[in-house]
Amino acid sequence: MENFAELNELSFSRDGRLIFDGINLKIPKGKVTAILGPSGTGKTTLLRLISGQLKPDSGDILVDGLSVPRLSRGDLFALRKRLSLLFQSGALFTDMNVFENVAFSLREHTRLPEHMIRDLVLLRLQSVGLRGACEHMPSQLSGGMARRVALARSMALDPELIMYDEPFTGQDPISMAVLVKLIRSLNDQLSLTSILVSHDVEEALSISDQVYVLSHGRVIGEGTPEQVRQSQNAELKQFLFGHVDGPVSFHYPSKPLEQEVLPL
Amino acid sequence: MMVKALMNRIGYLGLWFLNICAAVGRAAWFFTQILSWGAGFKAPFKRLLIQIYQLGVLSLPIILVAGLFVGMVLALQGYHILVSYGSQEAVGQMVALSLLREFSPVMTALLFAGRAGSALTAEIGLMKTTEQLSAMEIMGVDPFKRVMAPRLWGGIITLPLLTLMFSVLGIYGGAFVAVEMLGIYDGSYWGNMQNSVEFYEDIVKGVVKSVVFAVTVSWIAIFHGWNAIPTSQGISRATTATVVQASLAILALDFVLTAVMLGGF
Amino acid sequence: MTSKNLEISVGAFVLVGVLALVVLALNVSGLSYRTNDQSYFLFARFENLAGLSERAKVSLSGVTIGRVVEIKLDTEDYVAVVKMAIDKSVPLTTDTSASILTAGLLGEKYIGLSVGADDELLINADEIDDTQSSIVLEELIGQFLFSRSE
Numbered sequence: 001m002e003n004f005a006e007l008n009e010l011s012f013s014r015d016g017r018l019i020f021d022g023i024n025l026k027i028p029k030g031k032v033t034a035i036l037g038p039s040g041t042g043k044t045t046l047l048r049l050i051s052g053q054l055k056p057d058s059g060d061i062l063v064d065g066l067s068v069p070r071l072s073r074g075d076l077f078a079l080r081k082r083l084s085l086l087f088q089s090g091a092l093f094t095d096m097n098v099f100e101n102v103a104f105s106l107r108e109h110t111r112l113p114e115h116m117i118r119d120l121v122l123l124r125l126q127s128v129g130l131r132g133a134c135e136h137m138p139s140q141l142s143g144g145m146a147r148r149v150a151l152a153r154s155m156a157l158d159p160e161l162i163m164y165d166e167p168f169t170g171q172d173p174i175s176m177a178v179l180v181k182l183i184r185s186l187n188d189q190l191s192l193t194s195i196l197v198s199h200d201v202e203e204a205l206s207i208s209d210q211v212y213v214l215s216h217g218r219v220i221g222e223g224t225p226e227q228v229r230q231s232q233n234a235e236l237k238q239f240l241f242g243h244v245d246g247p248v249s250f251h252y253p254s255k256p257l258e259q260e261v262l263p264l
Numbered sequence: 265m266m267v268k269a270l271m272n273r274i275g276y277l278g279l280w281f282l283n284i285c286a287a288v289g290r291a292a293w294f295f296t297q298i299l300s301w302g303a304g305f306k307a308p309f310k311r312l313l314i315q316i317y318q319l320g321v322l323s324l325p326i327i328l329v330a331g332l333f334v335g336m337v338l339a340l341q342g343y344h345i346l347v348s349y350g351s352q353e354a355v356g357q358m359v360a361l362s363l364l365r366e367f368s369p370v371m372t373a374l375l376f377a378g379r380a381g382s383a384l385t386a387e388i389g390l391m392k393t394t395e396q397l398s399a400m401e402i403m404g405v406d407p408f409k410r411v412m413a414p415r416l417w418g419g420i421i422t423l424p425l426l427t428l429m430f431s432v433l434g435i436y437g438g439a440f441v442a443v444e445m446l447g448i449y450d451g452s453y454w455g456n457m458q459n460s461v462e463f464y465e466d467i468v469k470g471v472v473k474s475v476v477f478a479v480t481v482s483w484i485a486i487f488h489g490w491n492a493i494p495t496s497q498g499i500s501r502a503t504t505a506t507v508v509q510a511s512l513a514i515l516a517l518d519f520v521l522t523a524v525m526l527g528g529f
Numbered sequence: 530m531t532s533k534n535l536e537i538s539v540g541a542f543v544l545v546g547v548l549a550l551v552v553l554a555l556n557v558s559g560l561s562y563r564t565n566d567q568s569y570f571l572f573a574r575f576e577n578l579a580g581l582s583e584r585a586k587v588s589l590s591g592v593t594i595g596r597v598v599e600i601k602l603d604t605e606d607y608v609a610v611v612k613m614a615i616d617k618s619v620p621l622t623t624d625t626s627a628s629i630l631t632a633g634l635l636g637e638k639y640i641g642l643s644v645g646a647d648d649e650l651l652i653n654a655d656e657i658d659d660t661q662s663s664i665v666l667e668e669l670i671g672q673f674l675f676s677r678s679e
Contacts, residue, residue, distance in 0.1 A: 051402050081404035091395035105403045108410075150399075157403075310532070316539045324542070353632050360557050425546025432549040435557055451586055451593045454556070456637055459584050463558040467550075 004029040004161055004193040005050060010059035012042070012049060019045055021217035022059065027161075032187050032194040034208035034225075036201060038239060038248070041214045043197040044088070047163045050195070051085055052076045063161065081109055084154035088166045090146035092138040092153070098125070099134040102153045109157060124152040128182060144175030151182060161193045162186075168200040180207055201240055205229070213239065215248075291487050297408045298416050298486070311410075315418025319380040320426060326379055327372055327426045328433050334367055335359060335434030339441035343448075352446070356453035357460040359438035364466045368431040370518050373477035376423050377510035381485035384415055385506040388489025389499040397490075412486050419482030420475065427474040431467075469525050476517060481510045568595060568614040569653040573627045573640070578609045579663035581629050581638040587613050589642045594619045597640065613640065622647040626659035638663060 005027040012020045019042040027033050037043055048054045050061055052068045061068040066079060092101050102121045106112060112120070125131040128148040138146060147167060154162060164183060168176050184207045187194045198204040205211065205225040213221035213228065213236055221228050221236040229240065238246030254260070342358040388411065391397050397407045435457075442448040461467070485506045492502035575581075578600065587595040595615035603610050615621065624645030631638055642657075651657070 048398075053398065053401060077404045077406060079404075080402055083402065085399070085402040087395045087399055089395055091399035093396055093399075094390075094394065105405070108403070108405045154403075313535055313539045316542065317535055321538050321542045350632070351637075353637050364553070364557070421543075425543065425549070428546055428549035428553060431557075432552050435553075449593065452632075452637070455584055455586055455596070457557055459582050459637075461558040463554055467553050467558055471550075 002029045003027060004064060005195075006060075006062040007046075007050075008060045008062070010049070010056050010061065012045065012054070012056045014045070018217055020056075023214070023217070023219050025212055025219070027193060027195055028210060029193050030187075030191055031209040032184065032196060032207055033210045033212070034196045034198060034204040035212045035214060036198060036204055036239070037214035039199060041216070043199075043214065044165050046214075047085055047165055047195070047197060050163065051080060051083055081105075081157060082160045083163070084157070084159040084161070085163045086147070086150055086154050086165060086167060088169060090138075090143075090150035092141075092146055092150055094138050096138075097134070098130065098136050098138070098141070098149050101138070101149060102134075102156055104153065105157045120156065121152075124155050125149075127155070127186070128152045129178070142175075144171050144178070147171075147175075147179065148182070151179075151186075155186065155190070158190065159192065161195070163195045163197070165197050166199070167196065168198060168203050176203065183207055201242075215239065290491070291483070294487050294490065295483055298412045298483075311414040312418055312421075315414045316422055318383070319376075319415075319418050320422035323376060323379050323422070323426060324429075326375055327430050330371060330375055331368070331430035331433035332437040334371060334430075335363060335437030336441045338362055338367070338434070339438035339446070343442060343446050352448060353452040354456050355442045355446075355448060356435075356438065356455075356457040359442070360435055360457040360461050361466060363431050363434045363438075364461065364470045366518070366522075368427045368434065369470050369473040369477060370514060372427040372430045373423060373474060373481060373514045374511055376419075376426065376478075377481045377485070377514065378507055380419070380422075381481050381506050381510050382503045384419075384482070384485040385489040385492070385503045386499055388412070388415075388486060389492035389494075389502050392490065392492060393494040393496075393499065412490065415486055416479075416482045419485075420478045423478035423481070424471050424474045427471065431470070472525075473518065473521050476521060477514050480513050480517060484510045484513065567617045569617055570598070571613050571615055571621070571651060571653075571655055571657055573611050573613065573657040573660050574603065574606075574608045575611060575629060575660050575662045576608055577662040577665060578611070578629065579638065579665050581611070581640070581663065585637065585639050587615065587640045587642065589619065589621075589644070594642075611640070621651045623649045623651055623655075624659065625651065625657055626661065627657045628661035629663035631663070 003026045005025075007023060007025040009022045009024060010020050011018070011022050025033075025035070035043055035046065045054065049056055050063065050068065052061075052071065055069050063079065063083070066075075068076070068079070071079060092098075093104065096104070099121055102124055103117050106117050106120060110117075122131055122134070125134055128151055130145060130148055130152065133141065133145065133149075138149070141149065167179050167183065171179065180203050183194065183196065186192065196204055196208060205228070208225060211221070211223065211225055211228045212219055215235060221231050221233055223231075228236070231237065234246060235248065237243070238248055244250055338359045339355055342355045342362075343352050346352045346354055346358065388397075391411065397411065400407045400410060439450070439453055442453050443450045488502040488506045488509075492498045581597065581600070583597055583600055585597045586593045587597065595613050597611055598614045599612040601610045601612075602608075621642065622645050624647040625642055626645070627640050627642050629638055630641040645659075
């Protein structure tokens, strides 16, 4: 199986805290790969590393055979035209309406005539079901709608790799179901490669072909969703099934309670 | 003990100095990034227009009203000083020279820092906080070219024009007070002014000052927006820093420029 | 805001700014040579101008009737030649005298005219013969001290 992106022995630390400690990930072409892990494991950081917004301390990141940390600024921007990232907040441009948001990268990177841009944008909006909202400003949209517009925008230039940063967070069940369906169907229809970063275990497992579970800077589980579910790793099981106490303690490290609360 | 405390102090001072150096270095790098527009910069004109509108047209009311009142006050104050020497006829000259050389460039730049500079910082800071700048980068669009450069150039074009308008309003405001209210012969007001004001020495040098201020204010404002900590508190701090630093920079630079232009050293 | 309105307002803004520069250049710095068509020119020779400058006013009985438009040095006689533009509606007699006066103690210099009783009128490019130079404060003080010491 061909890999679209690879992370080899990647280490990264920020403010003296080690976030990744020599992790290896392989993102197969044409599949949906889910990266799961508790909050604070640096999943968003991982996406920023892949898109070249951050540089690793050591190790290499290959995207379509190109080493991202070693690219020049110009080559990096050229590579980024083939990638796209869906931000948790949507990150829509607040000074443009929905139509202009989706048209943004078309206008920036192509010299298409206006009527073609119009057709392309409306088709993208149609595929996320928001063609009727093209005159709205981002502030008029609900969170779920904003994320769908952002999805349409990230699709505008037919990217080869699309990365989703926590796409399900804070969504009601209906828009969650809509997003789950969209991510899967877009991946299959446009033969994309997708990376999905999430801590919503069930939704992520239901649409992904391959799963990595990160914790404390290491990969603690990998394989197909079925393999991961069957794993006997205690830490992995605690995360997947949401047990309150386990290898990850409920309590933040502290002095024993007796010493602080009941000094005798 | 004392020695150790002293060493600590010196250490902090060194750290503080290094931090300042780092900040200046970052700001300088930032400036070169903005200036390197050109290649790959399509349709910059429309964006420039939007910035001139945002920074210039929307700042017009405050600039014009301020110019009018500053000119009127200058005429009133100047008259009362000059009348004791029997030279009240020279009030036009005084109003025009103080406006063209000092008041217009400095006051306009200060007002611009408060009105447009703070807005620039807040806007860019908010774009950073809501990840719009990151989104742009990921989409392969350089925010330095797309967002920062038009704002810098917009400021550089706008502020000198505002300064000229400030001067004109101030001089006519002064004329109103001197001629209509204080009864100075209008031929003296204008004649004296025309005798003493030199196009190059006074008007052009004032415009040069305002161009320097425009670069400074826009640069500081955009830098603080881009450098803001992406929280609401971070944006409010960055906005304050813009106004404070830009104002101080304007006043300090004004002294330096005046010294150079008058050749007092 | 539509594209059209944006262009119009920004265009107007820039035009007003440029207009401001033109106003400053012409009206304030007097870069222009604003000579009224409604005026005629007279010349006068003075031994010492003592601070009289171009565009100084020319007044008659305290009313401004013209301006100094040009100052030259006559290199034969070593006197200053002043060219004045006088309002056409003010006829001046040939025995008009001109003197350089000061408004207030330290104020601006101007030319004060006083009309004589002649019937003939000065015409364009004529010269006023009866002139009195500016009183120079230092000379006056010098004379005063000199006369006291005698």
